[in-house]
Amino acid sequence: MLSSDLPSAIIWGAQRRVLYNDAWIPAMGHRHPQALGHSAHDVWTSVWARVALQLDVVLEKGALLLLSDSEFPVRLDREKPWAFSLSPLRGPDGEVAGILVQGQEVHLSAMEPVPSHITLGRDRRMFDQAPGFITILRGPEHIFEFVNEAFRRSFGDRGYLGRSVREVFPDLDGQGYFAWLDNVYASGERFVATGTAISLYWGSEGKATRYLDFVYEPVFDDSGVVTGIFCEGFDVTNRVEVEQALREESRTLGILRDINAAFASDLNLERIVQNLTDAGMALTGAAYGAYFANEVDAAGAHLKLYTLSGADRSAFEKLGHPRATPVFAPTFRNEGVVRSQDILSDPRYGQLAPHHGMPEGHLPVRSYLAISVVSRTGDVLGGLFFGHSEPGRFTERHEHLMVSLAAQAAVAIDNAQLYREVQVAKATLEDRVAQRTEELSQANEALRQSQKMEALGQLTGGIAHDFNNILAAILGSADLLARRLGQGRTDNSERLLNGIQVSAKRAASLTQRLLAFSRRQTLDPRPTDINALVEDLVDLINRSVGPAISVITHLAPDTGLARIDPVQLESSLLNLAINSRDAMPGGNGAISITTQVVELAGAAALQADLPAGDYILISVADTGAGISAQDIKRIFDPFFTTKPLGQGTGLGLSMVHGFVRQSGGQIDVHSREGVGTTMRLFLPRHEGEQPAQTDSQLPTHRAPVAHSSRILVVDDEPIVRMTMVETLREAGYEVEQAEEGAGALQLLRSSAAFDLLLTDVGLPGALNGRQMADAARAQWPDLRVLFVTGFAEASVLKGGFLTPSTAVMTKPFDTQLLLEKVAKMLQLA
Structure with a gap:
């Protein structure tokens, strides 16, 4: 529309917003360009009472209106009369979503009376000059009321006006066009056809098939009753034929690609020649295909049937054993293709049933293609034969395809024979490679086992150390309490009991961290607004890290929800923030918390060890000392810590890692010494809505x-x-x-x-x-x-x-x- 010289505007959507091309600018006057995108009511306020009526008819009834400027008072030129067409535009669901308005100057010499039941405006030149064919049909009999010049050029001058479609086009009977017209008139619903075949007698050409794109649009009177049908379309025969040729070419290329792939992946000679004959039959439409191998024995060179496609088992039985029986076949020549239009003209072939086209015992063919398969050295390896029971079946195009196929076949057969020779030579090499591979596999397995035992030793050692300290505190306090109670003393009992409780809670906390590391902790996952959670947590993080460290947040809008245990996520983010605080040189620096939505697919999802999909990414970055390349590989190991003795358990990051993995996410770390560290948490995005807070979640009194x-x-x-x-x-x-x-x-x-x-x-x-x-x-x-x-x-x-x-x-x-x-x-x- 934008590039059209015809003044055109689109009125779109429930707000009836106006868009238009340069040729429509005169209709906007001083309102251009501010009118672009505004509602039609605001643009045409002064004439809205009259314009709205016409727009409602098109939007509500899907009608096509052809109006004069007195009926649609949007002036493109105050000195000249204009005609306008208002056409319904339909959305993907088929409902009318907008209106295409086009205008054209009316020449007074073209004015003439028009039928009262349909509004054509005052200028038929606009339709006569249209590139597509146009006709207007009246009444249930579909009487021709108007045809433009393009219609006459497309279908010939058959004396249309005043006659019905069935009278003018009796040769359309049985092709569906009459039924489509009847249905549009009865239902008031438009009909659209694309690339539809139409068979007519086209003058001296005789009956031939062409292809049309067209639309049947019902025309309504003021009371909403269908009075006729507006038809517009184009002859798209060239396009359809090109598309069909492209589809055929694509099919051919697909077959050639498949056969190439088969040759490349399979060097079994029997399967190669079977694929050859199957592909040749698909490309040519042959009924039978065979490959004859030019094998040499003591008596000299002769052809033997190697494989046969398109025939039942009885054909093989008639021919004898496919690998050993010489058979009669056309002569194969190095220089190209032998083609027979009708094999019955050759006296060597049988003339009577049931063996027309071949000697007794062979398949009945009337036409054939025979192609030599020549090696790199120029030797005839054999030949491809394709036959059909109809004469004149094969064309020059088929010959070109078969020459290409034979060339591929020669390379593949050469390679298959060479492969057989190489197989023998490499048998001993494969044995050596297999033996060495087994040795390496055993060595790798021993290394993995050693690493697992080392990790297990570190884990159990750390657990034993922490639990022994806890148990020592519990047992010591309990023993001392029991002795004092046995002596009748109760002094300091409360302090001893408190020590037992504190130690027991330390044991519970250690167990919970180990469960988080092993991904077995009790979680309460629910849809959680991640941005809201981070905003609520910032105040606690600020108090935890102290005033010398700045906490900055960058929260992407519309981050959405993650199905996560919010309490555990808060604990994990606080843990990461405290780790960042402890890594700050001199206790000063900044912590940045950001959120965003990322899509992981293909290699990115595989690398992250996550299913493809949308994830909410939470990044906690600091300006601390960073982590060395050696330590970064171990930071998620339990009881591993770089903090001074007594300042860390080594379970914080392993707990965060276990929690995130248990929740279906992933955590990774990027760090540079002297620059800082970034921890990234990938949490699966939840597409549902956040449930309302239940009574069990609300504080109660x-x-x-x-x-x-x-x-x-x-x-x-x-x-x-x-x-x-x-x-x-x-x-x-x-x-x-x-x-x-x-x-x-x-x-x-x-x-x-x-x-x-x-x-x-x-x-x-x-x-x-x-x-x-x-x-x-x-x-x-x-x-x-x-x-x-x-x-x-x-x-x-x-x-x-x-x-x-x-x-x-x-x-x-x-x-x-x-x-x-x-x-x-x-x-x-």
């Missing part, structure tokens, strides 16, 4: 729970079970207990109803905690369940399992947390 609630505690560890039971009883609850799943179910069925089931996940016997809870819920659907677990059993944390009436706690926990969790569960309606 409910009245204390009535302590008449009945609770069943199930745990196979007697001391753990005793602790939970005594704690709950002291709080006023009625508590029963069981040590395995079957006993718990028996209690549930034989006692009064329980309000809460508190159970370990890993129980002995036939039922684990999850299975026992499922069985209980089947009988008591409203039973609330609180799982306690030492690690994240997969049977508990399946997607969608945890609900407001089902929760999980990770061992170890203190009694106050247990009481708070139980009270919260019992307060649920």
